[in-house]
Amino acid sequence: MYVQIKQATFQYDNAKEMTIKDFSLEIAKGEIISILGDSGSGKSTMLRIMAGLEVPTGGTMLVNGKIMFNDHHFVAPENRGIGMVFQDYALFPHMTVGKNIQYGLRKISKEQKQQRLNEMLALVNLTDFRDRYPYELSGGQQQRVALARALAPSPSLLIFDEPFSNLDAKIQVQIRDDLRKILKQTGITSIFVTHDQKDAKALADRIVFLNNGIVERIITPDKI
Numbered sequence: 001m002y003v004q005i006k007q008a009t010f011q012y013d014n015a016k017e018m019t020i021k022d023f024s025l026e027i028a029k030g031e032i033i034s035i036l037g038d039s040g041s042g043k044s045t046m047l048r049i050m051a052g053l054e055v056p057t058g059g060t061m062l063v064n065g066k067i068m069f070n071d072h073h074f075v076a077p078e079n080r081g082i083g084m085v086f087q088d089y090a091l092f093p094h095m096t097v098g099k100n101i102q103y104g105l106r107k108i109s110k111e112q113k114q115q116r117l118n119e120m121l122a123l124v125n126l127t128d129f130r131d132r133y134p135y136e137l138s139g140g141q142q143q144r145v146a147l148a149r150a151l152a153p154s155p156s157l158l159i160f161d162e163p164f165s166n167l168d169a170k171i172q173v174q175i176r177d178d179l180r181k182i183l184k185q186t187g188i189t190s191i192f193v194t195h196d197q198k199d200a201k202a203l204a205d206r207i208v209f210l211n212n213g214i215v216e217r218i219i220t221p222d223k224i
């Protein structure tokens, strides 16, 4: 399997009990996974562990055969090759769409950067918006810029934390469908955190139910 997480556990320093008690999941290459659960169930915490923003208490994680963490190793976030999209998109306000998307591209020539930018703009359908600033875009367009920025360095895995929560309901449905198409087109493996069953159902190949830090069940969307 492309992503293998085994028995991950985690406890915040100031917490009385473990926030992640037992999280195991295997993901095939190109698969889209949604993690669904109530507020406080540990969804964001688990994403932060995958990204390397929290150090787990136990367990292992491999991506494409490479260790991200186990009892002996911990790979820093910047060396994991994992892309992230958060709910507030976190675009740089003083940078154009083009500069935002190119931000994470290092160690490649100017020509290659330009080419990658053009590919990403076409992918998210924003070719004519390259020189605009984030404040000149709609929420849905900003979300697509954030997606393009995360995809540009060709991450091995892309993770999303509640990516639709700032968008109004009508745009949410549109973005959801666009996003699934784009992700399937690029073949990238991705994980979404959401508390909305409709999002999970529309987007995911499989849905993981997280309850109080434990993976309760994993099902396909037609079983909801």
Ligand SMILES: Nc1ncnc2c1ncn2[C@@H]1O[C@H](COP(=O)(O)OP(=O)(O)OP(=O)(O)O)[C@@H](O)[C@H]1O
Residues within 6 Å of the ligand: 012, 013, 014, 015, 019, 037, 038, 039, 040, 041, 042, 043, 044, 045, 046, 195
């Ligand atoms: N920095 C922290 N220190 C201590 N406890 C924390 C910290 N961050 C989160 N928690 C606690 O860990 C638990 C899980 O939080 P987490 O944010 O992972 O849940 P969630 O499922 O993503 O919730 P939501 O849907 O509301 O975002 C909660 O009880 C929360 O209060």
